[in-house]
Amino acid sequence: MSLLKTRPSLAMKICVGLSLIILLGLGSWQVDRLFWKQGLIEQRQAQSHMPPIAVPIDTVVEPEMAFRAAFAEGRYLNDQEKYLMARTQRGNIGFQLITPLEQKDGRIILINRGWVPAENRDPKTRPQSQIDGQVHVTGVLRLPKTKHWAQPENDPLANQWFYVDVDHMAEDTGADLASRYYLELDDTPVAGGLPMGGQAKVELPNNHLEYAITWYSLALSLIVIFVLYHRRPNDDKKDADTNSKAA
Known part of the structure; x- marks a missing residue:
């Protein structure tokens, strides 16, 4: 079979x-994203498995401190709960519970x-979630968020x-912030089972x-x-030769 080159x-x-x-270009971009994501996952895992430190007080927020294992002590202001809406857990709709933790100086x-x-x-x-008195809680440090356009x-x-929004949440509470980091709790079991900790996306x-x-x-398929396409069989020539021999 001959090939017709066009x-x-x-x-x-x-x-x-x-x-x-x-x-x-899209393939190379995804390769770059692959290595970036791998580095991010490794960094978060390393930070979250380090020995916990106390939540930094009166310090400038450092991006590299994100997901650092940490702990805090104080008293929950249960009457000042904040509800972080539209959060799901295994397909179920709910919210994440943010509670100010009061320090000895009155800041949160x-x-x-x-x-x-x-x-x-x-x-x-969920009465068991309304904890009175001093508590010691552990989790990972999170950075203040900015509003996404959507x-x-x-x-x-x-x-x-x-x-x-740590600033406006503190203002709504009527207290000053002791730290601009906030602490996202780990999955340590709690009485009554709620709230369900361990929501930080380390993985x-x-x-x-x-x-x-x-x-x-x-790209290869293209x-x-x-x-x-430009080396397709010369069917016209093949048909002409066949007809000539038949004649």
């Missing part, structure tokens, strides 16, 4: 060339105690918070290798299709 047009060359550049540290089902928003439905505005009057999904393979595979 010369691709300039427009086709440009389209295929641009498509290859885009596909290879914000504590994300974990997830609570939506039907247990009323503290009367997030609704926080609504202090309705006690509906969509991101952790992150890392599918960038699969994405990179997908983009590179598409090359193969391009070559085969």
